[in-house]
Amino acid sequence: MQSTMREADPILEVENLSASTDNLPILKGVSLTVYPGEIHAIMGRNGCGKSTLSKIIAGHPSYNITNGDIKFLGENINSLEPEERAQSGIFLGFQYPIEIPGVSNLEFLRVSTNARRKFLNKEELDTFDFEELVKEKLEIVKMDHAFLSRSVNQGFSGGEKKRNEILQMALLEPKIAILDETDSGLDIDALRIVASGIKKISNAQTGIILITHYQRLLDEIKPNYVHVMSDGQIIKTGESDLALELEEKGYEWTDNFIKET
Amino acid sequence: MVNENLVKDVVKEPYKYGFVTDIETEKIEKGINENIIRLISQKKEEPKFLLDFRLKAFKKWQKMKEPDWAGLGYKKIDYQDIIYYSAPKQKEKISSLDEVDPKLLETFDKLGIPLTEQKKLTNVAVDAVFDSVSIATTFREELAEHGVIFCSISEAVKNHADLIEKYLGTVVPASDNYFAALNSAVFSDGSFVYIPKGVTCPMDLSSYFRINSGDSGQFERTLIIAEESSSVSYLEGCTAPMFDTNTLHAAVVELIALDDASIKYSTVQNWYAGDEEGIGGIFNFVTKRGKCLGKRSKISWSQVETGSAITWKYPSCLLLGEESVGEFYSVALTNNLQQADTGTKMIHIGPKTKSTIVSKGISAGNSKNSYRGLVKMGAKAKGSRNYSQCDSMLIGDQASANTFPYIKSQQPNSEIEHEASTCRISEDQLFYLQSRGIEFEEAVSMMVSGFCRDVFNQLPMEFAAEADKLLALKLEGSVG
Numbered sequence: 001m002q003s004t005m006r007e008a009d010p011i012l013e014v015e016n017l018s019a020s021t022d023n024l025p026i027l028k029g030v031s032l033t034v035y036p037g038e039i040h041a042i043m044g045r046n047g048c049g050k051s052t053l054s055k056i057i058a059g060h061p062s063y064n065i066t067n068g069d070i071k072f073l074g075e076n077i078n079s080l081e082p083e084e085r086a087q088s089g090i091f092l093g094f095q096y097p098i099e100i101p102g103v104s105n106l107e108f109l110r111v112s113t114n115a116r117r118k119f120l121n122k123e124e125l126d127t128f129d130f131e132e133l134v135k136e137k138l139e140i141v142k143m144d145h146a147f148l149s150r151s152v153n154q155g156f157s158g159g160e161k162k163r164n165e166i167l168q169m170a171l172l173e174p175k176i177a178i179l180d181e182t183d184s185g186l187d188i189d190a191l192r193i194v195a196s197g198i199k200k201i202s203n204a205q206t207g208i209i210l211i212t213h214y215q216r217l218l219d220e221i222k223p224n225y226v227h228v229m230s231d232g233q234i235i236k237t238g239e240s241d242l243a244l245e246l247e248e249k250g251y252e253w254t255d256n257f258i259k260e261t
Numbered sequence: 262m263v264n265e266n267l268v269k270d271v272v273k274e275p276y277k278y279g280f281v282t283d284i285e286t287e288k289i290e291k292g293i294n295e296n297i298i299r300l301i302s303q304k305k306e307e308p309k310f311l312l313d314f315r316l317k318a319f320k321k322w323q324k325m326k327e328p329d330w331a332g333l334g335y336k337k338i339d340y341q342d343i344i345y346y347s348a349p350k351q352k353e354k355i356s357s358l359d360e361v362d363p364k365l366l367e368t369f370d371k372l373g374i375p376l377t378e379q380k381k382l383t384n385v386a387v388d389a390v391f392d393s394v395s396i397a398t399t400f401r402e403e404l405a406e407h408g409v410i411f412c413s414i415s416e417a418v419k420n421h422a423d424l425i426e427k428y429l430g431t432v433v434p435a436s437d438n439y440f441a442a443l444n445s446a447v448f449s450d451g452s453f454v455y456i457p458k459g460v461t462c463p464m465d466l467s468s469y470f471r472i473n474s475g476d477s478g479q480f481e482r483t484l485i486i487a488e489e490s491s492s493v494s495y496l497e498g499c500t501a502p503m504f505d506t507n508t509l510h511a512a513v514v515e516l517i518a519l520d521d522a523s524i525k526y527s528t529v530q531n532w533y534a535g536d537e538e539g540i541g542g543i544f545n546f547v548t549k550r551g552k553c554l555g556k557r558s559k560i561s562w563s564q565v566e567t568g569s570a571i572t573w574k575y576p577s578c579l580l581l582g583e584e585s586v587g588e589f590y591s592v593a594l595t596n597n598l599q600q601a602d603t604g605t606k607m608i609h610i611g612p613k614t615k616s617t618i619v620s621k622g623i624s625a626g627n628s629k630n631s632y633r634g635l636v637k638m639g640a641k642a643k644g645s646r647n648y649s650q651c652d653s654m655l656i657g658d659q660a661s662a663n664t665f666p667y668i669k670s671q672q673p674n675s676e677i678e679h680e681a682s683t684c685r686i687s688e689d690q691l692f693y694l695q696s697r698g699i700e701f702e703e704a705v706s707m708m709v710s711g712f713c714r715d716v717f718n719q720l721p722m723e724f725a726a727e728a729d730k731l732l733a734l735k736l737e738g739s740v741g
Contacts, residue, residue, distance in 0.1 A: 059695075059696070060692055061688065061692065062688070081695065081701070082692060082695035082696045083695040083696075083697075083699060083700050083701065085696075086695065086697055086698035087698040092696050097693070098687075098690050098693035099690075100690055100694070100708060101684065101711065101712070102708070102710075102711025102712045102713075102714055103707050103711035107707075108697070108699075108707070111699055111703070111707070112694075112697035112699055115697070115698030115699055116698050119698070151711070168697060172697070172698070
């Protein structure tokens with residue numbers, strides 16, 4: 001896959017974004033633009049701010065934006081609630097999907113899907129119609145129907161949780177999906193299932209941000225751009241071969257970039 | 262954290278039933294003494310055995326002390342400052358609903374309990390109690406065809422004195438506890454149910470208790486008798502206006518199940534809980550107990566407790582009959598400065614008896630929510646089993662939850678199993694649901710109703726829907 005021509009309007013524009021939590025600065029001026037059909041990878045050491053960036057884009061209440069803007073489809077979304085962002089088409093795949101005891105996975109998926117459909121002025125689905133839809137989507141992540149009757153993520157293995165995330169992505173059909181370390185904790189087979197799921201769901205109209213430590217996900221899903229983050233900043237951007245170089249030379253290599261800038 | 266505050270806003274519930282009905286009432290003077298008790302008994306034209314029952318209870322009560330073991334904090338109750346009998350003024354004898362004051366009918370209409378022939382609920386018979394008296398009971402003739410007696414306890418005293426004399430006070434004796442003794446002395450009205458041998462009650466029976474006046478206490482008394490191989494499902498609902506004073510509610514409920522009989526007793530309690538500062542609200546000190554007298558009899562309590570400033574309530578089962586079954590399913594939601602100390606006692610006396618306890622406590626605001634339960638295996642309870650599960654959910658960081666399970670066993674060949682858990686609605690869980698497009702309020706309410714599912718599944722259908730709505734209402738508010 002080559003870098004796209006970027007003729008359409010961007011889906012996501014992060015402009016000089018700084019943010020903090022408990023007065024501790026985490027992001028220090030991040031800029032990133034994603035166009036339809038593009039796949040971006042963000043790499044970096046633990047604690048460099050990758051996960052924080054994804055949470056802030058999704059609207060996590062623990063972080064304060066101290067400077068800069070997040071624009072989605074041209075509109076500033078800095079002050080939107082997380083649910084409004086989700087309804088309008090921003091999807092965050094969690095690194096550690098949360099367990100919600102007592103709430104059935106099926107009901108959760110249905111309410112969630114209907115919230116998105118309502119936003120899109122599509123008819124909300126009743127239990128029967130939703131069953132049909134979800135059956136079809138289960139195929140994508142090769143999940144068993146039995147997962148639906150369990151509580152959300154409760155007692156799921158690491159791989160099952162991640163597949164449940166991709167199932168949600170398949171149902172919500174987001175404009176942009178930010179997948180935070182979706183590959184971590186997966187064995188090779190599960191990684192292939194998840195990767196092929198992501199590829200099936202994405203198309204020329206969607207944007208994807210993959211946050212990862214490892215090359216192996218990027219072997220399955222080739223990114224158009226690779227960004228390296230360090231200490232709350234994007235310190236280098238390149239094409240997919242940057243990831244290979246990073247894999248080979250390690251993050252110590254990137255420390256030199258900071259000195260350069 | 263930002264969301265902590267949001268959760269606090271969301272659980273601030275508006276109380277829908279806080280209105281007062283402006284109606285002329287007949288009240289007796291404040292205070293309690295022998296003359297007051299004689300006066301109540303006389304107003305109700307009671308037979309002598311009942312007056313004696315009351316006076317004996319009063320003597321016992323005078324010697325008793327208000328219990329403080331639950332560690333509930335409240336201002337001392339002045340029992341001489343309470344009116345013990347209050348009734349809306351009506352014609353002496355009412356022969357049909359048309360003669361009931363329209364204001365009363367309107368009140369129950371507003372509460373969602375229409376009583377008139379045209380509008381009454383189609384599959385539930387209702388006994389509507391307003392302050393100290395029963396206003397109306399629907400579907401009486403239809404029930405009578407099956408031999409089912411459903412009327413106010415005052416009427417039962419007049420028309421079925423033999424049954425009252427035989428059973429009243431046999432499950433909860435007057436000397437049982439302080440509030441039961443007080444109730445036995447001054448009880449005003451309540452419901453009476455009798456299901457004859459072999460009859461499955463053709464519809465659910467329901468009592469709706471409404472406290473209207475601010476300075477009178479409500480002391481209702483309910484007695485349900487299920488003869489051999491009969492069964493009944495009974496529902497109880499309650500509301501009260503918003504006053505800035507505390508109103509005392511001390512009820513006694515007695516259930517008796519004979520061989521192969523089954524009684525299902527469900528409560529949705531939504532008394533006024535007081536305001537955010539803890540001013541006003543009902544003191545709900547209730548004794549509810551069922552006696553499984555017969556073999557293979559079954560008594561099942563399910564309750565959704567959302568109201569009252571203070572709840573002190575332990576619906577219990579005495580399992581005497583061989584292979585009898587006791588069940589207790591409870592959801593208690595407290596908010597602001599509410600205090601709830603609730604649970605059950607399962608007393609296994611007969612052999613091969615079985616009991617199940619599922620308790621879900623939700624505490625928000627600065628409230629205090631305790632489960633207190635006793636499981637006792639008597640010396641003859643060979644082969645008996647108990648399973649208890651007590652879960653607490655905390656909303657915010659100021660609320661508290663406690664579990665006090667007491668276990669006593671004199672029978673080595675019996676099994677007692679107890680599980681307990683505590684969880685908190687976390688910011689991460691809320692964010693997860695929100696990040697899937699689910700509104701904040703709906704996210705909280707999904708988690709709460711998910712937490713309560715095991716109990717809601719036990720409620721009769723109409724009640725389950727109401728309970729879900731009630732919790733959602735309690736959790737409704739302005740977000741951010």
